Amino acid sequence: MPWSIGEKASGFGGTLQWGGQIRFGGQPELFPRTMSLSRSQHALRTNAATGVLAALAMLLAGCGGEEANNMARFGGGPPLVVTESVLLGDITDNYTALATARANEAIDVTPRVSSVVSAIRFEEGQSVNEGEVLVELDSREIRADLDLAEANLRERRSRYGRLETLAASQVVSEVELEEIQAQLQVAEAQVNSARARLEDTIIRAPFSGEVGLRRISIGGLVQPNTVITTLDDTAVMKIEFSVPEEYLSVMREDLAIEATAAAWPDRAFTGTVTSVDSRVDPMTRSLAVVALMPNEDGALKPGMFLQVDISRRRENVVLAPEAALVPRQGRQFVYVVDEGRAEERQVSLGSRRPGQVEILGGLQPGEQIVTQGVQRIRDGLPVRMAGAPTGPPTGGSAAGARTPAGPRQ
Template sequence: MSRKMSIFTAAFVALVVVLIFGFQHVKQGIIADKLADYSPPPVSVTTVSASTDVWVKELQAVGAIVASQGVNVTPQVSGQLLSINFSSGEKVEQGQLLIQLDDSLTQAELESSKASLQLSEVDYKRKKELRKTNNISQSDLDRATAKLAHDKASIKGIETTIDYMAIKAPFSGVVGIRMVNLGDYLTPGQAIISLQNLDVLFVDFTTPATNLPLLKMGEEVKVYSDAFKGSEFSAKIIAIDNIVDQESRNISVRALLDNSGGDFLPGMYVTVKVETEQKNEIIPLPNVAVSYSLYGDSVFTLTKTDEKNATGEFYIYIAERKTIDVVMFKADRAGVSGDIQPGDIVVTSNQQQLKNKARVIVNNDASKQSSAGE
């Protein structure tokens, strides 16, 4: 290749490079100018107007239903199960015979002991008379006296054993599903049946010890259960524990629940709400209006401008994030205080698309139509 051709080729390549970089530079400049002039379309949101209200402080906790009287009926002595005198799930009365163990051998021992007692009584009376005339020694009379007392005690012990073999209901209540069958050999402490008094139940729950000044004996407690959605039950506080749990720093509370309707069973979990006498002036907002964060809770409020959107249908608002404190909850609302005032326009949707100074439009009518359609 000649020198002239080489120079021409190099010049051509340089020209192409200059043109390419020049085009890119012009292109980037145009893009930058466009971006500088670009304004994102306003975000469509729904809102509510903030207003003040007075809420009674409400304590809420998870409670457990406990029987006022409940026990697993067990035998106190060993024996073979001779008869079952109840049906699973039925109501029984205090003192009613539930289980009879085979006491035939013990009954025979009782008869033998009674015969021995009769002989001891005769021997004691005879020796007592002989002692009056000094025909026997005092030690002979003492032995007869001791033998008589021993035989009486033996009979009393056997009668107690026989009574233990007839297992009775310690209190009135409802029995569960029996865990034994005829012919089983039962031992002391073996579970036979669960007996629960279901007419009156306890609702046990815990609450932080800081709430102790808000709790009062006899105060009404509202009880709710997922098993009875939409229903509210009433109980009354009958006991507040005298010690705070060292690990959780909670205090235990017990409320009395009338269960004459038979709605609840021991072991069920319920939601407990206690309305205290403490009143707080707050601003109630829908829960969806609050953005919850480890760094603090907040809401977006809006300031109206004179500008309208491209279609001229809505005014443009400017969003501002404000820090708030959530004082309490009630149903689907949060009672808040902090950097928010009555009359503020508070955003209730699309907060994830907002930041400070973001431009928004308020379209509450569209929200209502959407909700109606759903």
């Protein structure tokens, strides 16, 4: 049926206006002018009008501003959030160091001379005292050398005595007497050497401790590099571990420590720090520490693995509620309420404790950060803190006004 542009189209709330020109008989005519349309042209124009109105609605919504859209989304007012203050407080850092237990004194027992084992005076795992005989070696040849050296010494002493008497009456010159005196000193040195070698055939414990496994047999030939057994002083154990250089301020001599071992899960071992290395390892940035730990019952063995718990307390640390953190792509953010608006900030984290986290950068003490309601806000959006009066922001345009949504803390 005929339909003119100037009429109201069915389904529209107004008259469709056309801003173009149409030629009639070769002459351009401006709208509105009555024009007859076919049914197909009528449908085409109706669809075009629908698209134009939809685009117009979207444009009007955009002109209202992002804030208007947000207000409509959240019920016509700023979203309600719960905030907490950034505080200064104390925090305790805990570090678990991996330690190795070592005997207070530990050696491989070896002979000083080459000889054949003639007697073994210890049992494996036996506790021995300082100076106690462990092994005896064959000493017959060394004893013969000692006898020969002692005989030579006696002869030199006798001759020196005779010449000394003659020298008093000037029968013997001073030069001859000095030569005999030198020979006497050589003979005395040979005797001392033989006695020392004879003493070395008796192997004694240099300190009190516990011997290990026996690695020789009677009749076996031993050399100075032959290990006979081991000897460990385990009454007191050395605990060796390293700590990061940040803990240098708490590492000092006589510091009490506590360690645990997997072999004794229900027991804690206590000791004290005896020495701290004077240098920090430039590769690991760590500090070597040695502690002594009593071990009267022998529960700890050399080479055991232990864990040492180290603590340090720091004061005036910036602390924030852990619930305020918003992780995103490996970084951490918080929302700070500033003059009634949410401000997104990236923060650097330090140590943690239940419910709180140390802030290394990005926040200052006293600032208010959102702990509840972070899902409903984003950077720059007006917010209302719990307990603040309701209502939309006032005092300026929607695009540029900054009106507090509540008292600034």
